[in-house]
Amino acid sequence: MGGTDGGIVTSPAPLDDRVGAMLRALAEPRRRAILRLVATTERAAGEIAAEFEVSRTAVSQHLTVLKESGLIAERREGTRRLYRARREAVRELQAALDGIWSDALDRARALVEEES
Amino acid sequence: MGGTDGGIVTSPAPLDDRVGAMLRALAEPRRRAILRLVATTERAAGEIAAEFEVSRTAVSQHLTVLKESGLIAERREGTRRLYRARREAVRELQAALDGIWSDALDRARALVEEES
DNA sequence: GCCTTCTGTCAGTTCTCGCTAACGTTAGCG
DNA sequence: CGCTAACGTTAGCGAGAACTGACAGAAGGC
Numbered sequence: 050m051g052g053t054d055g056g057i058v059t060s061p062a063p064l065d066d067r068v069g070a071m072l073r074a075l076a077e078p079r080r081r082a083i084l085r086l087v088a089t090t091e092r093a094a095g096e097i098a099a100e101f102e103v104s105r106t107a108v109s110q111h112l113t114v115l116k117e118s119g120l121i122a123e124r125r126e127g128t129r130r131l132y133r134a135r136r137e138a139v140r141e142l143q144a145a146l147d148g149i150w151s152d153a154l155d156r157a158r159a160l161v162e163e164e165s
Numbered sequence: 166m167g168g169t170d171g172g173i174v175t176s177p178a179p180l181d182d183r184v185g186a187m188l189r190a191l192a193e194p195r196r197r198a199i200l201r202l203v204a205t206t207e208r209a210a211g212e213i214a215a216e217f218e219v220s221r222t223a224v225s226q227h228l229t230v231l232k233e234s235g236l237i238a239e240r241r242e243g244t245r246r247l248y249r250a251r252r253e254a255v256r257e258l259q260a261a262l263d264g265i266w267s268d269a270l271d272r273a274r275a276l277v278e279e280e281s
Numbered sequence: 282g283c284c285t286t287c288t289g290t291c292a293g294t295t296c297t298c299g300c301t302a303a304c305g306t307t308a309g310c311g
Numbered sequence: 312c313g314c315t316a317a318c319g320t321t322a323g324c325g326a327g328a329a330c331t332g333a334c335a336g337a338a339g340g341c
Contacts, residue, residue, distance in 0.1 A: 069192075069197075072188060072191045072192045073192045075188045075192075076185075076188045076189045076191075076192035077328090077329080078185055079329090081185070081188075081265075084265060085265050085268070088266050093287080094289085095286090095288075098288095103329090103330070103331090104331055105287095105288080105289095106289085106330075106331065107329065107331075109288070109289060109290085110289095110290095110329075110330085111329090112289095113289085127287085127338055127339075128286065128337060128338045128339075129286095129287060129288080130288065134265070134266075136266065139262050139265070142262065143259045143262055143263075146255050146258065146259055149197075149200060150250075150252065152201070193298090193299080195299090209317080209318095210317075210318060211316095211317060211318075219299090219300070219301090220300070220301060220302085221317095221318080222300075222301065222302080222319085223299070223300055225318070226299075226319090226320095227299090228319095229319080243308055243317090244309070244317045244318070245308095245316095245317065246317085246318065246319090282341105283340100283341085284339105285338105285340080286337105286339085286340100287336105287337090287339105288335100288336085288337085289334105289335085289336080290333105290334080290335075290336095291333090291334080292331105292333090293330105293331090293332095294330085294331085295328100295329090295330080295331105296327100296328085296329080296330095297326105297327085297328075297329090298325105298326085298327080298328090299324105299326085299327095300323105300324085300325085300326100301323090301324085302321105302322095303321090303322090304319105304321080304322105305318105305319085305321095306317105306318080306319075306320095307316105307317090307318085307319100308315105308316085308317085308318105309316085309317105310314085310315080311312100311313090311314085311315100
């Protein structure tokens, strides 16, 4: 449930929610930096935290936000947690940005106004 | 100065700043709705504000944020101000998202670490 | 079993952001 | 020139977000 079609949808959450979560996650500069960091190389939490001058707590929270938005994936290996960027999620976001124009919501409204 | 190459750059502001501004602007759900509203049809400020249940002041501020991010353009006609979405800006944002992977910043760092 | 390492979680503080209400400004009409 | 309409701007307030410091828990070495 939740999916309106059998399209490219990856997770059960409504599409606009996930897009909103991704955009909110990317709005933060440090989270963008983290995403770039794990774009090509899988890295552990502590490894990532070492790259920044904020506390490990802050980085951990950023990782949580990124993970819940779907932009990164978590993999556990012993006591460590390895993170990697999910390019599929970014592609979905890019498609949603195109949807701003292709979704004919505005056109429908314009037509109604034109008829009156 | 500021531009590192002779690419698709539209404005003099540093690329990452503009991308950050766009992402911050799009993080707000209402601003996304406004952008969709002016995606295909050019609309006046009051016209846009009438679509929402918040005050015209709030909408005006949202329009300012969107405008400063480059996502929308303003055109004055008498006492009215008409707004339209700038698809070029969105394309630039989409390209920047791809750049997360193609920008070899992470790979360079990985190489350094590998050598030591 | 004990100690260390790696990590997430919780409580509290500060700062940012979106909202409202009142005011200032510019263009057009009579 | 006085008046109205359409906007933007400022000050102030409340909700939310990012950060820190202290605590809790799981995996591995000795």
